[in-house]
Amino acid sequence: MLKNFTRRNFLARLLTVFAWPFTQTRAADAPAESVEVMLLKVTGGARVEAGRVKLELPLLADNGNSVSLKVSIDSPMTPQNYVKSIHLYGPRNPRPNIANFYLGPRAGRAQVSTRVRLGGSQRVLAVAALSDGTFWSANADVVVTLSACYDAT
Amino acid sequence: MMVRWLLRGALVTAFALHCAAGHAQQAVRPQPLKSGLDFTGPEVRELQHDDFANPGMLWISRGEALWQEAAGPGRKSCAGCHGEAKTGMQGVATRYPRIDEGSARLINLEGRIQQCRESRQQAEPFKYESAELLALTAYVAQQSRGMPMSVAIDWQNRHNFEAGRAMYYRRMGQMNLSCAQCHQDNWGRKLGPETISQGHGVAYPIYRLEWQTMGSLHRRFRSCLSGVRAELMPQGSPEFLDLELYLAWRAGNLPIETPGVRR
Amino acid sequence: MTARIQVPAKAKRGEVIEIRIAIQHPMETGFRFDDGGRAIPKNVVNQLVCRYNGVEIFRAEMGSGIAANPFLDFFTVAEASGELVFDWVDDQGQTGSERAALTVTG
Numbered sequence: 358m359l360k361n362f363t364r365r366n367f368l369a370r371l372l373t374v375f376a377w378p379f380t381q382t383r384a385a386d387a388p389a390e391s392v393e394v395m396l397l398k399v400t401g402g403a404r405v406e407a408g409r410v411k412l413e414l415p416l417l418a419d420n421g422n423s424v425s426l427k428v429s430i431d432s433p434m435t436p437q438n439y440v441k442s443i444h445l446y447g448p449r450n451p452r453p454n455i456a457n458f459y460l461g462p463r464a465g466r467a468q469v470s471t472r473v474r475l476g477g478s479q480r481v482l483a484v485a486a487l488s489d490g491t492f493w494s495a496n497a498d499v500v501v502t503l504s505a506c507y508d509a510t
Numbered sequence: 511m512m513v514r515w516l517l518r519g520a521l522v523t524a525f526a527l528h529c530a531a532g533h534a535q536q537a538v539r540p541q542p543l544k545s546g547l548d549f550t551g552p553e554v555r556e557l558q559h560d561d562f563a564n565p566g567m568l569w570i571s572r573g574e575a576l577w578q579e580a581a582g583p584g585r586k587s588c589a590g591c592h593g594e595a596k597t598g599m600q601g602v603a604t605r606y607p608r609i610d611e612g613s614a615r616l617i618n619l620e621g622r623i624q625q626c627r628e629s630r631q632q633a634e635p636f637k638y639e640s641a642e643l644l645a646l647t648a649y650v651a652q653q654s655r656g657m658p659m660s661v662a663i664d665w666q667n668r669h670n671f672e673a674g675r676a677m678y679y680r681r682m683g684q685m686n687l688s689c690a691q692c693h694q695d696n697w698g699r700k701l702g703p704e705t706i707s708q709g710h711g712v713a714y715p716i717y718r719l720e721w722q723t724m725g726s727l728h729r730r731f732r733s734c735l736s737g738v739r740a741e742l743m744p745q746g747s748p749e750f751l752d753l754e755l756y757l758a759w760r761a762g763n764l765p766i767e768t769p770g771v772r773r
Numbered sequence: 774m775t776a777r778i779q780v781p782a783k784a785k786r787g788e789v790i791e792i793r794i795a796i797q798h799p800m801e802t803g804f805r806f807d808d809g810g811r812a813i814p815k816n817v818v819n820q821l822v823c824r825y826n827g828v829e830i831f832r833a834e835m836g837s838g839i840a841a842n843p844f845l846d847f848f849t850v851a852e853a854s855g856e857l858v859f860d861w862v863d864d865q866g867q868t869g870s871e872r873a874a875l876t877v878t879g
Contacts (some may be wrong), residue, residue: 374838412813419551419773420719423565423840447838451804455838463850465789470846474838489523494705504720505702506737562779568797572775722799722841744863 410495412483422499429468440467449479549707558771566717566769573649582633599653638745658763674756683740688702710761713770774869784851786879826855830869
């Protein structure tokens with residue numbers, strides 16, 4: 358070490374020592390699969406069109422632990438033409454696939470409401486699979502802030 | 511010489527009057543009185559007003575069941591003595607915390623339920639913050655929903671009231687902040703992304719989104735204290751009971767909202 | 774598991790009815806740590822199925838991205854009088870079930 362000891366080498370080594378912790382991501386920080394890969398499993402490579410889906414989320418979430426969400430699809434919901442499933446994604450969540458809902462012609466109305474967790478401000482995505490083999494989507498931007506005060510309880 | 515004494519006397523009197531006036535000024539309520547709902551987003555308001563979607567209702571359901579549940583060696587239930595909660599418990603929460611005749615000490619709703627469990631039902635009291643105590647407290651308080659708080663300060667609880675008020679105005683913790691500095695002097699202003707409320711306790715126990723569960727008013731006190739990095743007293747402590755009394759008085763005639771939803 | 778369901782008691786044949794369910798469950802994400810620094814294991818209600826007279830009319834696959842005390846609101850068409858049965862299960866295998874009677878007229 359002393360043989361090649363120059364200031365440059367020393368600084369470079371020092372930098373790697375300090376940078377090392379930042380290269381270790383917790384499993385929670387790096388999602389295993391990207392949303393694109395997850396969608397491929399649903400669509401099988403078919404095109405996802407924007408439209409026909411309405412995704413309602415508040416612009417500003419009171420708290421990321423619980424954000425009200427409503428997803429509805431313009432569909433007659435007849436045995437010939439209905440929504441098969443709805444898939445929700447939060448790309449910035451540690452597990453981006455939030456939920457999947459399976460409907461059918463007996464649903465009557467292609468609309469589901471729930472409350473989701475959002476791990477940060479992000480663009481939430483809803484993809485609907487229709488009975489005719491087509492896929493439609495909508496997205497909604499939500500700003501999620503942290504609580505003002507630290508809560509140790 | 512005489513003039514100097516007179517001057518000193520005048521200064522001392524003026525100072526004493528100023529202090530007295532300041533002391534009297536502290537026994538004030540915020541004007542106008544506003545529920546915590548006025549300081550949350552519309553989503554929290556909607557959640558609280560929807561009697562099905564309100565997550566606190568899950569605890570109310572449990573409380574309803576517990577009310578009928580027989581406990582202790584005598585197999586007594588709350589309903590056995592108090593009848594239907596809807597009639598028997600109406601208005602009760604508006605009068606708490608109050609002085610317990612037996613011990614001459616301040617007692618809140620949680621304390622009263624625990625006392626009933628232990629001394630009248632001879633059953634194991636529920637721990638503070640347990641699902642059962644939260645459920646029963648919320649259920650009882652809900653029977654007074656919409657009714658105005660009506661806690662009176664009299665010769666029996668005046669020392670508790672004064673202690674509670676003193677704590678309210680005392681700077682605490684590493685951040686050296688008092689309750690009053692946020693909730694009396696700066697309600698309506700922003701603290702980070704949040705709008706500071708007046709800090710009333712009329713909606714408790716609440717479903718707090720931050721906790722992702724139901725919680726008591728004393729837990730909320732502990733949250734605030736941890737926020738200013740002060741030492742946390744335990745739930746049910748005399749300091750918190752005194753503070754709860756002060757808050758109950760300070761809420762004026764605000765209606766009970768239990769089960770509340772807050773962020 | 775405490776749960777509440779909201780299903781109309783009566784409906785006309787062919788009417789689209791709204792169904793709501795709220796389940797008391799922490800939906801533990803697996804990312805939290807207890808006071809001792811130990812990771813609290815993941816445990817969420819991962820599936821909920823609603824059957825109407827034995828036929829599945831709604832299914833939800835849920836993850837830790839669904840908020841604690843999961844709430845679902847969906848629809849179905851009132852066809853015949855009978856029963857709506859809700860079944861759900863969490864990661865630990867705990868199951869829950871609720872049922873509601875529905876009277877369909879016309």
